[in-house]
Amino acid sequence: MDTLSEAVANGTATAATRTTKDIVKERFKEDETIEYIFEAYQIKGPEYSNRLLALVSSQSGGTFAIIAFSYLRTPLTSANELIINKVFAIDHNFQLRQDSKSSITTQQFDLSTAEDGPIKYYYYATEGDHYEEFVAKVISFKSTMAQHDSETVLNFRWLNDYRQIGEVKQELKKRESEYIVYKDIIIYCATWNVNNKTCSDSNNPLRAWLACSEKPPDIYAIGLQELDTPTKAMLNSTQVQALEKQWIDNMMDSVHPDVEYEILMSHRLVATMLTVIVRKQLRQHIIRCRPKSVARGIFNTLGNKGGVAISLQLNEGNICFVNSHLAAHMGNVEERNQDYNAIVEGIRFEDGRTISDHDHIFWLGDLNYRIQEPPGQQRPGPLSDAQTYELLLQYDQLRLEMRRGKCFEGYTEGDIKFRPTYKYDPGTDNYDSSEKQRAPAYCDRVLWKGTRIEQLAYNSIMEIRQSDHKPVYAVFQTKVKTRDEVKYKRVQEEVLKAVDKRENDNQPQINVEKTVIDFGTVRFNEPSTRDFNVYNNCPLPVDFSFKEKDIHAICEPWLHVDPRQDSLLIDSARSIRLKMKANVRTIAGLLRKIRASDNFDILILHVENGRDIFITVTGDYQPSCFGLSMETMCRTDRPLSEYSQDQIKQLMNDESPEYRVTMPREFFLLIDYLYRQGSKQVGAFPSYDSRLSLGGQFNAVRDWLDTWSDDPFPANAETAAQALLLLLDLPEQALLEPVVENLLECTNKSQAMDYISLLSPPKRNVFMHLCMFLRAGIESQFYDLHEVASTFGRILLRSTERAAWMNHNSRCIQFMRLFIDTDVEAMGNGNEGAGTGTGSGSGNRAGLQA
Numbered sequence: 001m002d003t004l005s006e007a008v009a010n011g012t013a014t015a016a017t018r019t020t021k022d023i024v025k026e027r028f029k030e031d032e033t034i035e036y037i038f039e040a041y042q043i044k045g046p047e048y049s050n051r052l053l054a055l056v057s058s059q060s061g062g063t064f065a066i067i068a069f070s071y072l073r074t075p076l077t078s079a080n081e082l083i084i085n086k087v088f089a090i091d092h093n094f095q096l097r098q099d100s101k102s103s104i105t106t107q108q109f110d111l112s113t114a115e116d117g118p119i120k121y122y123y124y125a126t127e128g129d130h131y132e133e134f135v136a137k138v139i140s141f142k143s144t145m146a147q148h149d150s151e152t153v154l155n156f157r158w159l160n161d162y163r164q165i166g167e168v169k170q171e172l173k174k175r176e177s178e179y180i181v182y183k184d185i186i187i188y189c190a191t192w193n194v195n196n197k198t199c200s201d202s203n204n205p206l207r208a209w210l211a212c213s214e215k216p217p218d219i220y221a222i223g224l225q226e227l228d229t230p231t232k233a234m235l236n237s238t239q240v241q242a243l244e245k246q247w248i249d250n251m252m253d254s255v256h257p258d259v260e261y262e263i264l265m266s267h268r269l270v271a272t273m274l275t276v277i278v279r280k281q282l283r284q285h286i287i288r289c290r291p292k293s294v295a296r297g298i299f300n301t302l303g304n305k306g307g308v309a310i311s312l313q314l315n316e317g318n319i320c321f322v323n324s325h326l327a328a329h330m331g332n333v334e335e336r337n338q339d340y341n342a343i344v345e346g347i348r349f350e351d352g353r354t355i356s357d358h359d360h361i362f363w364l365g366d367l368n369y370r371i372q373e374p375p376g377q378q379r380p381g382p383l384s385d386a387q388t389y390e391l392l393l394q395y396d397q398l399r400l401e402m403r404r405g406k407c408f409e410g411y412t413e414g415d416i417k418f419r420p421t422y423k424y425d426p427g428t429d430n431y432d433s434s435e436k437q438r439a440p441a442y443c444d445r446v447l448w449k450g451t452r453i454e455q456l457a458y459n460s461i462m463e464i465r466q467s468d469h470k471p472v473y474a475v476f477q478t479k480v481k482t483r484d485e486v487k488y489k490r491v492q493e494e495v496l497k498a499v500d501k502r503e504n505d506n507q508p509q510i511n512v513e514k515t516v517i518d519f520g521t522v523r524f525n526e527p528s529t530r531d532f533n534v535y536n537n538c539p540l541p542v543d544f545s546f547k548e549k550d551i552h553a554i555c556e557p558w559l560h561v562d563p564r565q566d567s568l569l570i571d572s573a574r575s576i577r578l579k580m581k582a583n584v585r586t587i588a589g590l591l592r593k594i595r596a597s598d599n600f601d602i603l604i605l606h607v608e609n610g611r612d613i614f615i616t617v618t619g620d621y622q623p624s625c626f627g628l629s630m631e632t633m634c635r636t637d638r639p640l641s642e643y644s645q646d647q648i649k650q651l652m653n654d655e656s657p658e659y660r661v662t663m664p665r666e667f668f669l670l671i672d673y674l675y676r677q678g679s680k681q682v683g684a685f686p687s688y689d690s691r692l693s694l695g696g697q698f699n700a701v702r703d704w705l706d707t708w709s710d711d712p713f714p715a716n717a718e719t720a721a722q723a724l725l726l727l728l729d730l731p732e733q734a735l736l737e738p739v740v741e742n743l744l745e746c747t748n749k750s751q752a753m754d755y756i757s758l759l760s761p762p763k764r765n766v767f768m769h770l771c772m773f774l775r776a777g778i779e780s781q782f783y784d785l786h787e788v789a790s791t792f793g794r795i796l797l798r799s800t801e802r803a804a805w806m807n808h809n810s811r812c813i814q815f816m817r818l819f820i821d822t823d824v825e826a827m828g829n830g831n832e833g834a835g836t837g838t839g840s841g842s843g844n845r846a847g848l849q850a
Helices: 005-010 020-025 125-146 157-161 166-174 237-254 333-346 386-393 397-403 485-504 587-596 645-652 665-676 698-706 717-729 740-744 749-756 761-779 785-796 808-820 844-849
Strands: 032-044 047-058 063-071 082-089 095-097 108-112 119-122 180-193 219-225 261-269 272-279 286-296 305-314 317-325 360-366 444-450 453-460 472-483 516-522 528-535 542-546 559-562 565-568 573-580 601-607 613-621
Touching (some): 020 032, 020 047, 032 125, 063 125, 082 108, 095 125, 219 317, 261 286, 261 305, 272 305, 317 333, 444 472, 485 601, 516 573, 761 808
Antiparallel strands (some): 032 047, 032 119, 108 119, 219 272, 261 272, 286 305, 453 472, 528 573, 559 573
16 A cells, blocks of 8 residues: 655655645635654554644644544545644643554554544554654643633634535635725724713713714724723622613714714723724625723722723624723832733633734723833923923833833834823823822823734813713724625635545546536516436435525525435436526526626535536527616617627626716617607506516517617507616616615705716716606606606615615605606795605706707
């Protein structure tokens, strides 16, 4: 039997240019080092299964583990041939034991952890020396781990990428760079020791502190210390909550006024509170949010000092906020360092994450480090002078302790260009005039740790004089990891194929007649079917089913599979039917798929106890005007029937402002035909709910539009009206996006026109001509004002966020009446969407004909 012993031990090449170690390294991240590779095998029944045991260390975790790989052939040529078989964390419970109960005791050993009982491995007699070296390294690393206190929780989170989550997620993580983008998030950190003062009730008393950034923040992290909590209230949770609510309500009244915010979480430890506030629009992207606190102070338990932390995941980025109140008084530097370290060691969130296990960390609070000036120090100027700040900061205890490595290792603080924030006579800007005359100090600080963080501002607020501390704030621009869904889906499809091939090689499988199902030419509103057979060549009956993917379905909405699952007897076959439905309910998704991929879908045929089979569904979509954006149609120079799928894909992905025409010809052809029908238009437009039910003449209208035909219109006014509605309704984005929300807030036509002018020329022209057409029809009493305003308003202003509003439909009607009813010049005049009414005025027909 071929072995890898020489290559593994000596690092000689197993391929032309790469060693075994090089190949195995490809399965790990940059900060993970392969310390040793040992070849072993396992016995399962009559079969011997090769194993590679990789002894790996993690720089980020500071821990060690053994990763066991299986592989199919030797010599190794690709990392794709390696499959993770088992993961052993070298922690307090790990054991490597030589078994003495077998006839080949000199060539076998067991590995075990708290989670897994003894797993038996064997090695070849020729590998004795390598085995001894492997064991020596394992023992050495276990001794290193044993030096930690038994109560210390070791960081093995890095192993989550290799255990239990499966090969697919591991491969996706390795290819993160292909689908991860970084989005700018504005984070506003604010801290204030309120000196046991109650929350003020005056109007926006905190706005000077919490609304200092030019751009509206996306996230606020607001830390308070020394909250006023009377002894009686501490015994009554209702009173404590009421006191908290006063502060939180005040915060919400004082944040940046240009954006809607909501409380994400507020967590309190006695007199220290941390509140995180986020934009409402951002809330849906926060996947996880967890609090934790560590009590310090008297006996290290009462919590008059300590730290409060909130961990959250925004998109793919992990963010941690910490608010702390450390030991007071000039001489207690070491106590402050101890408080800091106790918070770092004690904060462990429910998912096992520590403070350092985050991409972006913001630490704020009353850190209480003082300025320890030498006796007789002569300051160059007053405490408001920049040169004085620099001199004082030379003796800042926090900076001195950070340089000594005693606290906040790896953290950064921005330049301080403001006066010391402590200690003031309350109600003034004067430093302590009491008998103690405490020296001024920068007690209140904001520090950060992590990558892609830029500080935009760091300052104190002198005009708030309620406390003996001045409030401090810092503003950051942080680039947060975010998943590009289109790119992710493409990578995932590739990974699914690659992992499937690696894991299922040489496994029993049923045969599929063909793995590429080509529908040929696919047309809008014309269903088509394709059949293929699956065969069972196994000696046993086989169950198969189509597997759900990350879209929580076995296939995309435009496909239907029958049967979804079935059983095959020995030497039997089954016909599978696929139905393609490019219709009004699926066309937007299909076009989105075409923009990003060359295939309609990839199906996963799962065989129980066998390998999965990937079936590609493809075809050539014949472009039609239905579902395309107005911008795309305005880029065409010939009828859509003369375009191929690839050509229309290029036009759909074209984001330039260049257009061949100012308004789609297909749109003009429809309103021109309807306009010429005169009284035949009466009742032509269907209700909103029935707009998607297509009649028998619809495909003839589709072809008439897609060929720019000179023949007479092939249907009646009702079919033309329905086609017009679908032309407006089927594109993925509503005609009046991206200003729908703004338009729903408008109270008059002039205000609305300011937003209409921001639309692309095709959208703007279509909207204005449509309104002229509808207005003319209403004036001629062909259309009911209320019905038309309701139907077109809900289509032109459709919004998934706003649709749930109780008054969304009436707001849409009100907006439409601004443009199609001459009697309505402003909303809120008593005509809010009620009644049928007709407009009046002149000039619309001439404008439409022009």
